[in-house]
Amino acid sequence: MTMNAIQSRYRVDGMDCASCASKIDTAVRRVPGVSDVSVSVTAGTMTVHHDATIDLAAMARKVTGLGYPVSPLGQNDPSPPARAACCGPDHDHHGHGHGDHEGHDHAKPAVADTIGLHGHDHGPTDGSWWKSRKGKLTIACGAALLAAYGIGHLVPSIASVLFIAAMLVGLIPIARRAIMAAMAGTPFSIEMLMTIAAVGAVFINAGEEAAAVVFLFLVGELLEGVAAGKARASIQALTALVPKTALLEENGQTREVAADSLSIGDIILVRTGDRIPADGTIVSGEGAIDESPVTGESTPVNKGVDATVFAGTINTVSVLRIRVTAAAADNTIARVVKLVEEAQESKAPTERFIDRFSRYYTPGVVVVAALVAIVPPLLLGGIWSEWIYKGLAILLIGCPCALVISTPAAIAASLSSGARRGLLLKGGAVLENIGRVTAVALDKTGTLTVGKPNVTDIIAFDRSERDVLVYAAALETGSSHPLATAILAKAAEKKLAVPPATDARALGGKGVTATVNGAETFLGSPKSADERVPLSGEQMARITALNDDGKTVSVLLIGGVLAGAIAMRDEPRADALAGLKALTDAGIRTVMLTGDNTRTATAIGKQLGIEVRAELMPQDKQRIVGELKAEGLVVAKVGDGINDAPALAAADVGIAMGGGTDVALETADAAVLHGRVADVAAMIDLSKRTMANIRQNITIALGLKAVFLVTTIIGVTGLWPAILADTGATVLVTINALRLLRPVATS
Known part of the structure; x- marks a missing residue:
């Protein structure tokens, strides 16, 4: 990639597995002016590095022609529009893309909108499945197949023609994408394997099976899309946690504003039962915060003044006033979404291996199918139609969908599951x-x-513990030193009335002195206190014991008398x-x-x-x-x-x-x-469970293919079971991967 390369980012609809990304990658790399391209299936994005000579419109048309509508992601377009039902491969949805090409890496689409679904119709499956292009095509193909069966039973002489017609209803869109992929440099696509198998079946007078196989293929793809939609729903639930509006407090008045318009330092009012619209700290109020939507914790957490709260959590008890500490683009949920999207751009070593393996696997399947179809009739006297039929079945068995989705499906589900629990990888x-x-x-x-000290011990020598804390708090009022903050927090926790201090002076490196309730009061290190009033051996022993526990001890003198001491430590x-x-x-x-x-x-x-x-x-x-x-x-x-x-x-x-x-x-x-x-332990456990899931997926994908390969060659199974082996394995792999989305108890 050259130093002066321009970067353009696109949203890509309809990608469902690594083979989809591979087809797009191959096609875009052939476009003049392109130096590098990165395609993320799960994020639904494509990043293209190119020079100024590129024809971006032509590139977008090429990708759209493959069946993947694209649209440019501008720098000010962090949230792409929802998928429209009309956005199919025949629609020029790419835009001309000559606008903002630089800096697109900062404009990432919301994860909820970009998790790709698995389905080679490449249309959206948002909403009801029957309203999607994929669903409509499947219904049309199924209706044509039923009509062919019904009319063919009444008029047997035209049955074969009817089945061919029913097959073409589903096959034509598939064949069109196969041709486009071949022209773009990917001849061995799943669409091509499907097209060859269906057309070949017609030539050996198996039109009825060909029509059924095309229909089952579409059904399988539809099921895969519905199953994978659960992953999308999980992330969508995450992004939907933050409310759209907030109650902004200004000049003693409260008004409703858009949550994404809040700025750092704004004061917002959060009523009982409302979701908190921004990350912040509590200014006034106290109550239990339900953090389960973000952290997974089942028990609400009690929080008071100065406590940190997260966007998307729920205020359950009382009204809170909160100072905003992060803009909408940087709040907890936004950080989760951003890191998940960035994570999905990075492939695991196993995924990269499967990608490389599949590049050789699919052509290998074609060679094996050809040998099965040709060698027995040519050299062993087999029946041509029988062995061609078996060869076509092997083509369908060899479809790589289940294999290539086995790893990315598990990883996408795992990243999503982790993100919902605050584990970002x-x-x-x-x-x-x-x-x-x-x-x-x-x-x-x-x-x-x-990360900050807390008062752990209050020792009374000449005064009560209450007096020791009250006088110490009076001396530290107004100080921002961590130890002072700890003392003041302890006094506030005990709801003690702190008297005013006068003539306060800081004694560099020694402590602080002031007049409190008419008495000269000093708070400082044991060494400095000992210089003023000698400490007894017993008192020094107690302080030494506290020091040995890793605690910092401040000694309090009131009116020249050793009143007590306060120990503080940054607690676990x-x-x-x-x-x-x-x-x-x-x-x-x-x-x-x-x-x-x-x-x-x-x-x-x-x-x-x-x-x-x-x-x-x-x-x-x-x-x-x-x-x-x-x-x-x-x-x-x-x-x-x-x-x-x-x-x-x-x-x-x-x-x-x-x-x-x-x-x-x-x-x-x-x-x-x-x-x-x-x-940290939960993150390691998530990784181990994910790798186990990937191994299971690969076993399912290759195991089913191996079984049906043998049964097809010996004549037990044919075209129908072959396509069920492929689509069924893909559905099983996807559902197995989605098990990683299930909540896991956190400690």
Whole structure:
């Protein structure tokens, strides 16, 4: 691809499997001026890199002629229009495409609108199946076949002509696409195999079977489309979570606005029972948030002021005022959709192998069918019509649909299922690779821990615990320091009245002092406090014990008397212990990599039961990941900050935590959107289940073909079972893949 290549993105309707993408890829690469092309079946998109000499209209007509209507995706067209029933191959739906060619990579269609359905009619199957072009063609072919049977029974002399006519009703559209595909460089398409088999059957006086086979072919394709439609419905449900409108609060007044018009910093009102229209933080109000539509958690989560809420979740108890923290294009759901779409552009190694295999497989089937039809009559004295019939049946058995869809169907379903649970994987290769992980290295702060300190202990020496917290909160009022924030949050949690502080002064590196309730008050480090009022041996022992637990201790003096102390620590996430146990139970080694001091890291590591490597610089984390890989381990690195980026890139799989920086999310191969450690284990389990599903699909596809190949050669089965073997296998493979969409319990 040249440096000055222009990039154009198109929405492509009707793609159903890898063979469809291959036909489009082959045709577009032959267009003068094209340097590279990428076709995504599941996303329903095509990205073309070309120079200024290309005739985009001619290219679009070529793709449309194959039976795949295309339309350009402009930079300001993030959500393509819904499929219209009229958009068939005969309609010039491509547009001329001479507009915005650069920057199209930023304009991605909504996943709900672009998950391709499997069906070689290449028309839409949205809505009722009988209203689609595919459904109408199938009904027309079936009606013609019934008419041929009925009239042929009454007038036997014209029965053969009637069956040929019924066959042509369904075969003509199929043959037209076969010819277009051959002209575009794909002679061995499924449509071509079907056309040869049907026409050949007519020549050996099997017109009745030919008509039935064409009808069964269309029925099978229709069933595949309906089955695959469940995957589309799953993603559509995800994109439909965010409400279209929001209640915007301005100047004390509330008005309804479009949700996608909200800006960062806007204050919105969310009533009881309403879905939250944007990511944000709660400004006022408290209540239970039902996050099950986004996270899969069955129990509502209690949230109050300053808590983070996600777009698409449900406010169940009381009215909330929320400050918007992300624009519509960047909210939780939008990020899920974007990453799923990007993931669908990336093929897994297994999928790439199946693609390569199918390129040789289909011509091989044609050669085998020809040998079966010709060799026995020519060399062994067989009956020509009998062996030609068997050869035609083998052509139908060899249709590659079930094989080529076996992998992408499972991967698309798995990516969709993961996305609904906040498990985002950037492509099939990542999905396949993560199941082989044998070691997981995790950052501490923000990954294994909450990422901010919390008050863990309040020690009363001369005053009550309540007084210690009240006076400390008075000193810290107005400060944004993390430790101050922790103290103020604890006071707010206990609903304590905090008195005002006067003459407040910060003592650099030592603490803070002010007058509270008429008394000079100091809060600072134990060393600084000891300089003012000597601490007893017992008091120092208690503080040392807290320090050994990885806690930071601030000592409070009131009126020159040692009043008490407050201990704080960045505590482990609620699910960290269970999440790490799930990993170790799966035989995966876990290790904490942190830049924090050894004492604090060891205390957290002991609490969680994880191997600890502390006081590390970013390059140290990267080096340790390399050492683990050198031991023969397949390493996943989990982190959320800029200092994790080198290690994320060095690992076999980099996983960013949901609250992480943009750098971490960009560097990582996957993301745990909701920041749960247990989701790392869930992601690995999803990968293993997906690979097992793919193996099952390949076994179904090739196994059925092998059985029917043998039974056809020995004369047990014929054309009807042959086409049922192909379409039936495809339906079975698709339904099996869709099992991955079923919800899985999360811890």
